Amino acid sequence: MASSNDSEVRNRSRRGSGRPTLADVAGLAGVGSITVSRALRDPARVSPELRQRIAAAVDELGYVPNPSARALASARVDVIGVLVPSLTNNVFAEVLRGIHEGLGDCPLQIQFGNTHYSDEEEERLLRVFLGQRPSALIVSGIDQGPTTRQMLEEAGCPVVQIMEIGPDPVDMMVGFSHLEAGKAVARHLIDVGCKRIGFLGARMDPRSRRRLAGYEAVMREVGRFDTTLVTTTTLPSSVSMGVNLFHKALEETPDLDAVICNNDDVALGVLFACHRAGLQVPAQIRIAGFNDLEMMEVASPSITSVRTPRYEIGRRAIAMARAAIAGKRPQRTVVDLGFELKIRESTMRPAVPAL
Amino acid sequence: MASSNDSEVRNRSRRGSGRPTLADVAGLAGVGSITVSRALRDPARVSPELRQRIAAAVDELGYVPNPSARALASARVDVIGVLVPSLTNNVFAEVLRGIHEGLGDCPLQIQFGNTHYSDEEEERLLRVFLGQRPSALIVSGIDQGPTTRQMLEEAGCPVVQIMEIGPDPVDMMVGFSHLEAGKAVARHLIDVGCKRIGFLGARMDPRSRRRLAGYEAVMREVGRFDTTLVTTTTLPSSVSMGVNLFHKALEETPDLDAVICNNDDVALGVLFACHRAGLQVPAQIRIAGFNDLEMMEVASPSITSVRTPRYEIGRRAIAMARAAIAGKRPQRTVVDLGFELKIRESTMRPAVPAL
C-alpha cells in the first residue's frame, strides 16, 4: 500500500469535484479517454472488447458524466426549454406530463418556464433560455410578440409551438384549431334547439378569443349573434369566476337558454350556480365546457365539453423536437391533433321542449 | 476596414459557440477577464468606474454568461432538483408554482422530476439529479426508502422535504401534520353529531395513510371505529374514483351518515354521486374533503375541506433552500405551516336532525 493511485491524488488537489472523471475510467480500463467518451456516446464505434472493459471500469468507479463539461466542450446543452403560460391550470400540467413522459429515458432535461400569460415575461424567459443554447424550444400558442417571434426564428434550434395551429409556424406546430372547436360547440347547441346561446369566458387568452370567434361566426351565420350574449373577463379563470360570469350574464341577458364556457372550470361554476338557483340543467339551461376534464363525465348532470388532446400535444411536441434534434425533420411540420365534442346530459335536447 | 477584430477571428475558428465571451468583454472594456467575472458576480468588489465600463461592454456585445463554463469551473451548478410524485394532481402544481415564484429573479434553475409515486422512480431520478451536483434538493414526503434516504443524506447539498413534517428530517422540512389534519376532520364530524363516519381514499400515498390514521385514532377514541367504514384503493385519485368509492362504501355500509374523503376530487365525486342518487347533503349525508381546492367553496352545497398551504410550502421550501445555499441555515429546520379546517354547508348540523 505504498503508492497512492491517481484518483487519490486528484481528491487531494484543490480544485475539482472529487468524483471520478473520464480520465480515471480510461486509466482503469487501460484505454485513451477519448475512447471512453466514444464508448459512452456511441458504443458502435468501439470494439466489443474495449466496450466491456470500459463498462466494468465505469461500474467500479461509479462514474457519472459531468454534463457541464460535455456542454462546454460540445457547445450544446441537452436541455429543452418549455414555456407555458400557467401552472395553476390543469391543462398545462397535462401538457407537461406528456412532455416528461415523451422524454422516456433519453438524457434530455426539461427547462421549464411560466410566462403567466405575459408577453414581457415570455420574452424575458426566452432570453434566459436562449442564453443556454438549448437543444430545442417548446412554446405555447402562436401569438408571440414581434420581439419574441424574432428571437424564436433566430434561436438556431428546433422550435415547437404547441396548443394551437396556424398558418405561419416559426418552425413546427402541434395543436388543434380553437376556432373550429368554438364553431363545433356553437353548432351543437343550435342543433339541439337553443336560441339564446351565451358565451362565458375568463382569462381570455388568444386561444379563448379564437374559440369565441368561432362561436361568433356560427351565431352570425344563423343570425343569432348579439353582443349581450358574450360575457368575458381578463381575470384568471376559476370555478368561482364561472359563478360570477354566469350571474353577470343572467343579469344582462335573462333569457339565456344555453352557455358556452371557455373552459371546464367556468362550466362547473355555472353548474353549481344553476344548482343553487334551482335552475334545471339541461331543461332550463344548457351548459357546454371546454377541455373535457375528467370530472365533466361524472358531474351531475354530466357536462358537454370539447376533449382536447393536451397530453398528446406534449408527447408529440417532444417527439418532434427530438426528431429535429436528431436531424430527422418530420415531413409535416404542422400537426393538427383535432378535438372531439363530447355531448353529454348538460346539452341534451329535453324530451319536452322547455317552454 | 482592413483589420478584423478579435471576435471576428473567434467566429471563424472551428470550435466555440460564436458568441462573445468574458474575454471579449474584458478586451472591449480594457480590463482583465477575471475582473469582468467579478463585476458580474459580486459587483461590490469592483470599483464603480470599472463596473460601469464593463456594463457598457456587456451591453454592446450582448454578452450572456455561459452557465456550463461557470458550472465546470466552479464545480457547482445553479440547479435545484425538485421531486414530486405527480403532475396530474393540482396539489403539486400549486407547490411547483410556489417554488417558481419563490425563485424570483435569482439565477437558479429548477430541475423537476416526476416520481409517479414510485420509490424506484424516485431513486432513479435522484441518481440522475445527484449526477449534476445540484445546489439543493427538494423532495416530497418523508417516507423515502432506505437507499433514497441514504443518497439524500450524502447528497452534499441542502435537502428540503416538503408536504409533511416528521421527527427525523434529512436536513430541512416544510409541511404540516397530516395525522392532525385527519384527526381534526374526524372530530368535527363527531361534533356535528355524525355516528357512522366513513373514510374514502384513493391513491393512499403515505400522507393519505397518515390522514386515515388520524381519523382512525379519533374514531377509536369515541368507540366508533369499524373497518367497514374505511374504503380505499391504491388506484389513482379522480372525481370518478370518488363516485366509485362512494358506491362501494354505501354497498358495504348503507348506514353511513358522513364521509371523509382523502382529497377534494374524491369529495366532489361523492357530491355528484349524492346528487344523482337524490341524497340530500348535508341532511342525509355529510361530506368532507381535503386540500380545499378553490371550487369547494362555490360547490352546491359548499364542501367542508382542510385548507393546506400548498403554494406556501413551495415558497418556503425554496426560501429555505436558498438560505442554506447562501450558508445562512435557518434556525428552525422543521417548519410546520399548519392547516385550517374550512367548515361549510356539506357538514352543517341540520336544523332538524336527519331521521
Added chain:
DNA sequence: AGCAGGGATGGTAGCGCTACCAACAGGCAT
C-alpha cells in the same frame, strides 16, 4: 509484394469560466 481504403484508437488543444495566488497601491500605526 505493395498500396489504397477504412475502421479503431489515441493525442492534443481547446470550450468559457473561476479558484488561487500574486502584485500593487494607498492608508494607517509603529
Added chain:
DNA sequence: ATGCCTGTTGGTAGCGCTACCATCCCTGCT
C-alpha cells in the same frame, strides 16, 4: 521611513469533456 493591512486588479492553471486530426492496423485489391 518601515512594516502591515486592506482593497483592487490581473495572471495562470485548471474544471472534465469533446472536436479535430493523426496514427495504426487490418483487409482487399492491383
